[in-house]
Amino acid sequence: EPEVTQTPSHQVTQMGQEVILRCVPISNHLYFYWYRQILGQKVEFLVSFYNNEISEKSEIFDDQFSVERPDGSNFTLKIRSTKLEDSAMYFCASSVNRGQGAHEQYFGPGTRLTVT
């Protein structure tokens, strides 16, 4: 069964450093998402992406964050200058379509980001 993959599984970085989290969505999916989950908390939406542009972003997704689809398979989340509070599990997800009542989103295994 096709699955979303993410690398690395764990990233440790120092405060102020830039990190890039990588995702390979399911090949025939058109919509891509990033979510984060702070330890013990709920999953929070960051950004959605379609047709090489951001469709929607949350308040969390400030100027320190950016997303890119550099080629036909990868989808990346960049955090320019990490803060301690960016420590969380970051999940990439993809879906065939999008919209109210649309199909499910498929989540990758996540990248645990630890900022020291």
Added chain:
Amino acid sequence: GQQVMQIPQYQHVQEGEDFTTYCNSSTTLSNIQWYKQRPGGHPVFLIQLVKSGEVKKQKRLTFQFGEAKKNSSLHITATQTTDVGTYFCALNDYKLSFGAGTTVTVRA
């Protein structure tokens, strides 16, 4: 945006017993999805409900959407150790807005 609230936050269940987790909203929902996250894992889609009063079953899991489309429930019968994890409801409104989840532990 719309928010969904889940209760209880934690559910400790004796193996073999039934339990129910609830998802509530103050506004009418166009849909509700349920996801399960195993400890250390990622959310996995379980079901989607769209119609008022809809009931769907998956083996020992029964999902219900309220008549007013403001609440949903997940009922698990004869709980097994494989049911351990966090169950989230989520509104799919061009993005997923998750509830806080119900974390289930099972006593063997």
